[in-house]
Amino acid sequence: MTFELTIEPLGQTVDVEEGQTLLDASLRAGVYLPHACGHGLCGTCKVQVLDGEIDHGPISSFALMDFEREEGLCLACCATAESDITIEADIDDEPDARNLPVRSATAIVTRIENLTPTIKGVWAKVDAPEGLPFQAGQYVNVQLPGGQGHRPFSFAQSPSNPHEIELDVRFVPGGVATTWIHEQLAVGDQLQLAGPYGRFHVRASANQPLLFLAGGSGLSSPRSMILDLVEQGCTLPITLVYGARNRDELYYVDEFTRLATEVPTFTYVPTLSHEPDDSDWTGARGFVHDAAKAHFQGDFRGLKAYLCGPPAMIDACISTLMQGRLFERDIYQELFISAADTARARSPLFKRI
Amino acid sequence: MTMTNDATGTAKKKLGLKERYALMTRGLDWETTYQPMEDVFPYATYEGIKVHDWDKWEDPFRLTMDAYWKYQAEKEQKLYAIMDAFAQNNGHLGLTDARYINALKLFLTGVTPLEYMAHRGFAHVGRQLPGVGARVACQMQSLDELRHAQTQIHSMSNYNKLYDGFHSWRHMHDRVWYLSVPKSFFDDAITAGPFEYMIAIGFSFEYVLTNLLFVPFISGAAYNGDMGAMAFGFSAQSDESRHMTLGLEAIKFMLEQDPDNLPIVQHWIDKWFWRGYRVLTLVAMMLDYMLPKKVMSWKEAWEVYAEQNGGALFADLARYGIRPPLGWQQACDDKDHLSHQAWATFYQYQAAAPFHTWVPSEEDMAWQADKYPDTFDKYYRPRFEQWAQMEAEGNRFNNGTLPLLCQVCQIPMLFTEPGDPTRICYRESEYKGETYHTCSDGCKNIFDHEQEKYIQAWLPVHQIYQGNCFGPDADPTSPDFNPLLEVIKWYGYNVGVDNRPYEGSEDQTNFRAWKQQTTSNAPAAG
Numbered sequence A: 001m002t003f004e005l006t007i008e009p010l011g012q013t014v015d016v017e018e019g020q021t022l023l024d025a026s027l028r029a030g031v032y033l034p035h036a037c038g039h040g041l042c043g044t045c046k047v048q049v050l051d052g053e054i055d056h057g058p059i060s061s062f063a064l065m066d067f068e069r070e071e072g073l074c075l076a077c078c079a080t081a082e083s084d085i086t087i088e089a090d091i092d093d094e095p096d097a098r099n100l101p102v103r104s105a106t107a108i109v110t111r112i113e114n115l116t117p118t119i120k121g122v123w124a125k126v127d128a129p130e131g132l133p134f135q136a137g138q139y140v141n142v143q144l145p146g147g148q149g150h151r152p153f154s155f156a157q158s159p160s161n162p163h164e165i166e167l168d169v170r171f172v173p174g175g176v177a178t179t180w181i182h183e184q185l186a187v188g189d190q191l192q193l194a195g196p197y198g199r200f201h202v203r204a205s206a207n208q209p210l211l212f213l214a215g216g217s218g219l220s221s222p223r224s225m226i227l228d229l230v231e232q233g234c235t236l237p238i239t240l241v242y243g244a245r246n247r248d249e250l251y252y253v254d255e256f257t258r259l260a261t262e263v264p265t266f267t268y269v270p271t272l273s274h275e276p277d278d279s280d281w282t283g284a285r286g287f288v289h290d291a292a293k294a295h296f297q298g299d300f301r302g303l304k305a306y307l308c309g310p311p312a313m314i315d316a317c318i319s320t321l322m323q324g325r326l327f328e329r330d331i332y333q334e335l336f337i338s339a340a341d342t343a344r345a346r347s348p349l350f351k352r353i
Numbered sequence B: 001m002t003m004t005n006d007a008t009g010t011a012k013k014k015l016g017l018k019e020r021y022a023l024m025t026r027g028l029d030w031e032t033t034y035q036p037m038e039d040v041f042p043y044a045t046y047e048g049i050k051v052h053d054w055d056k057w058e059d060p061f062r063l064t065m066d067a068y069w070k071y072q073a074e075k076e077q078k079l080y081a082i083m084d085a086f087a088q089n090n091g092h093l094g095l096t097d098a099r100y101i102n103a104l105k106l107f108l109t110g111v112t113p114l115e116y117m118a119h120r121g122f123a124h125v126g127r128q129l130p131g132v133g134a135r136v137a138c139q140m141q142s143l144d145e146l147r148h149a150q151t152q153i154h155s156m157s158n159y160n161k162l163y164d165g166f167h168s169w170r171h172m173h174d175r176v177w178y179l180s181v182p183k184s185f186f187d188d189a190i191t192a193g194p195f196e197y198m199i200a201i202g203f204s205f206e207y208v209l210t211n212l213l214f215v216p217f218i219s220g221a222a223y224n225g226d227m228g229a230m231a232f233g234f235s236a237q238s239d240e241s242r243h244m245t246l247g248l249e250a251i252k253f254m255l256e257q258d259p260d261n262l263p264i265v266q267h268w269i270d271k272w273f274w275r276g277y278r279v280l281t282l283v284a285m286m287l288d289y290m291l292p293k294k295v296m297s298w299k300e301a302w303e304v305y306a307e308q309n310g311g312a313l314f315a316d317l318a319r320y321g322i323r324p325p326l327g328w329q330q331a332c333d334d335k336d337h338l339s340h341q342a343w344a345t346f347y348q349y350q351a352a353a354p355f356h357t358w359v360p361s362e363e364d365m366a367w368q369a370d371k372y373p374d375t376f377d378k379y380y381r382p383r384f385e386q387w388a389q390m391e392a393e394g395n396r397f398n399n400g401t402l403p404l405l406c407q408v409c410q411i412p413m414l415f416t417e418p419g420d421p422t423r424i425c426y427r428e429s430e431y432k433g434e435t436y437h438t439c440s441d442g443c444k445n446i447f448d449h450e451q452e453k454y455i456q457a458w459l460p461v462h463q464i465y466q467g468n469c470f471g472p473d474a475d476p477t478s479p480d481f482n483p484l485l486e487v488i489k490w491y492g493y494n495v496g497v498d499n500r501p502y503e504g505s506e507d508q509t510n511f512r513a514w515k516q517q518t519t520s521n522a523p524a525a526g
Helices: A020-028 A064-068 A176-183 A220-230 A251-262 A286-293 A311-323 A339-341 B017-025 B063-086 B099-128 B130-158 B169-173 B178-191 B194-223 B227-257 B261-279 B282-292 B298-320 B330-338 B340-348 B362-371 B376-392 B441-447 B462-466 B482-492 B506-519
Strands: A002-008 A012-015 A048-051 A071-073 A085-088 A103-114 A117-128 A138-145 A150-154 A164-170 A190-197 A210-215 A238-244 A266-272 A304-308 A331-333 B420-425 B425-433 B434-438
Touching: A002 A020, A012 A020, A064 B063, A071 B261, A103 A339, A117 A176, A138 A164, A150 A164, A150 A220, A164 A220, A164 B099, A190 A286, A210 A220, A210 A286, A210 A311, A220 A238, A220 A304, A251 A266, A266 A286, A286 A311, A304 A311, A311 A331, A311 B298, B063 B130, B063 B227, B099 B130, B099 B169, B099 B178, B099 B194, B099 B506, B130 B227, B178 B194, B178 B261, B178 B282, B194 B227, B194 B261, B194 B282, B194 B298, B227 B261, B227 B298, B261 B282, B261 B330, B261 B441, B282 B298, B282 B340, B282 B362, B298 B330, B330 B340, B340 B376, B362 B376, B425 B441, B434 B441
Parallel strands: A002 A085, A210 A238, A210 A304, A238 A266, A304 A331
Antiparallel strands: A002 A012, A048 A071, A048 A085, A103 A117, A103 A190, A117 A164, A138 A150, A138 A190, B425 B434
16 A cells, blocks of 8 residues: 655655655655654654654654654654655755646657767657646656656756657666667657656755766756756856766767857866877866866865766765865755665765765 | 635745744844953864854754753653652562672763763853854753753662662762773863864764663663663663764864864864773673673674764765774774773772672673684683682682773773783873873873873872872771772772672672562561
């Protein structure tokens, strides 16, 4: 039995299975709730139940007082749902989140292109009058054939075009979804979509210069965000540092180079980590964090940074940003939490990064 | 009821908890005008910590005083209901064995005064830190610590009616040799500046080490049938999430405010990790030797709470440029030895400790060998077997000379050289023509960094030799003057009762007799 868990003040709704804790359901859906001990002793994950029935689970009577139970509080790390429920958690409200409703849609593949030897661009027309509206940085779940579940892919096009979605997909050897997309998907096929999802978006209200750090196929969200910002007439400085292995893996390089000449506030810093030394590449060499450090001379104060790419790149970039005096409150990353991530031991020092 | 709608037709969102709290508490701090700020907060800058914007302090708990009282009142209500029921129903007779009481003696006499010092420390720091968020959080923690001290004193009072060694805990804390270990730890912290105190207690102790103190103790109480101690443990632990979060916020705040703070904070982490780790020696011994029904070994506890959780923390802190504390590796290497070396020391100095010691039974030694396959049989079992044999021959081994104490942690020189468990580790430093002795590289580093502070240490053994630990009626000139006896009288022991081996002690015989009474009609023995 699956219930719906709505998390205020975000207004986001996630699925929670029978017997699954509210905390687990939230974390798996990418919503961070404060928590520490994980077994009902410390009270860090206390949330208010606004509507619905829960089972408190095996919690300490000192961690959740009787008067708190009467007031409808529970500990998310142990509480399970007995109906659809709404909770209010101590999480920051995001004035820039558009909180668009999730909808299901069908789309017909119109074009498939090789962007690099390993990344295919897939364009598909959404079969709905309003298209599939999304906020730049969000993702869509694509249903796999034969009931093999679904996979998330970030929208790569500007949100001003909700009608024809673009998904840039890197081939992962042995990956069910990417093998299907790379080897079987053809123009004219139908895609079953659900979205938009995710809370990775530009914090425009902060009014701070923007830094995008992207690597590999992590370019989709930054591209969508940058195109959106340019269309909106953003006057703040925008920098994109994009890393690929070599020249062949660098994509949309012409588009960003042109954009950099047309838009004086936009700076494009492509960097290659495995380009042969004797090639004619004159741009930056090395990893994204090295290129960013060199470009900003190690001082990132005053920026808002948006990170997208493989975990090792994200981790190196966060360390570099922090040593350049940019901290958690100004760093955002696209998070797809997988089972492997939740298994990794993390301290509660950071909440979002 | 209708929802307020804005122009776009979407429902107006509720304020988040953070926004509501900010609206309620705004303006609680202000720039003083009658007196300069540096006179109002005289300790805010001398440690070298640079703060540019206190508004960047994120109040982690956003708890109002009104709600705070409500929480704590209910905790007290519950706790005392359990403690009263435990006392009225002679809950102590449900304990596994009276040896467990000795673990309690060690914990309650060693830790309770620290809770009180933590109360004082956070009250002081809460007054001295210029930022309002930090001040409010410290105020609450200060009250928590006072509550912990009180509940532990009440628990002690129940046990004091029936068992030996609890009667003079406050007095003993200022005098007894091994109690000077926890005492000097906290005195060291409270005499530091406000930022160092936050790293020492708020971060290093509350975050990195507290689980190693409380979890083994509470689990030990639960495993050995002590519902009373378990209840105050749970009650105290429910405040810990607030304390840990405060410690984490404090370190993040210092590191983010200015790059010059990094080396200062790093040194404090090195220092206070090692100071705290040394105090935990007593916990290691309690876990492995004093609990009749054992919970987990010290080694296992260290692996879970230090290596795993602490490792994850230091991996995250590395992003700020913080490295693991200097003594970390040695502490990990020592996990196979710590408890065995400590218990052997207390066994030898039984006459000077107000709790009972014993040679571990065959069954317990089998447990040790299983938990410590690389070290117990090789290095420690032979010594215990020798002592067991000596006891059987009526010749219990008692060490009659006083040990050299470490100038920093004040623990006798009982730890061995890194990598060689057969050689005692000694370190020396020269300062102003005097030689000072420390037990390890960790303590030597601490000494060498602040000699002026540590040369003032009140070391119990030095004080005995200087004649400062005798009562007014002691007469060193009399022919039958027994210095050790006079010292333990001055410590406030019930001599010959508190400080004797477990075998044949009042605790042992009384517990046995009381247990018997619960199941038979025989008159009480003894």
